[in-house]
Amino acid sequence: MQPMTPLDASSRLARLGFLLIRAVPHAGAEAVLAVGLHDIPTLQHYDAELVRFWSTDADRRGACLELTRQTPTPFAAAFSWGRITLVDRLGIDNEFVSLGGEVIAEEVEPHWTVAVFRSPGPILRLGGHSQPVDADAPDIGAFFGRLMVPVDFRLGAEQALSAASPLDRYAAYLAWEHARIRHHPVLRDENLRGATVVGNEVHRVRAEQPDAWTRGLRLLDDIGLDAA
DSSP states (O other), X not given: OXXXXXXXXXXXXXXXXXXXXXXXXXXXXXXXXXXXXXXXOOOSSOOEEEEEEEEEOTTSOXXXXXXXXXXXXXXXXXXXXXXXXXXXXXXXXXXEEESOEEEEEEEEETTEXXXXXXXXXXXXXXXXXXXXXXXXXXXHHHHHHHHHHHHHHSTTHHHHHHHSOHHXXXXXXXHHHHHHHHHOHHHHHHOHHHHHHHHHHHHHHHHHOHHHHHHHHHHHHHHTOOOO
């Protein structure tokens, strides 16, 4: 399946400021978040004026990048694990969480730029002004919380995470989350749908992307997290 482009996504954004087109990857299709940036607010839905996300600098450390209507287009960059935040003219935000991927942006019409975030892992809603929280988003947030421990205290952990591909980070998350559910059945009972999705994705990635699965396990070991 061909990756979604800003022009492809623009038809979905006719009356919307942003849209999570696909929250989780499936059938060869990536997760996709599309955002429209207008020179003049449309006042129809939510008018994002700034998109903030994490990337990786030359030292393999996290760096916050911003995308606005003033950003030269076409624009393309890798985004890293963490939050994607949309902010409107009133300072009201909507947040998403992801394990990384690629963002591309183009001016599809005069005075209108469309940005598309694509990821081989999930892009989940973390709440905000115009959306609920996805049930699985706090689980990825918990994984990020665990990652911050080695990032802060283990030499080279942040560089290892940054150097890993988004798919490798997704495999690492799946292995860690699957082990957590297996060791604590109450987590499965509280979110059966989420546990089922994780289990299915573990089987899919192991079968379709065995090298990424191996690298994900190695990444967990490198940063000192246990998925046994």
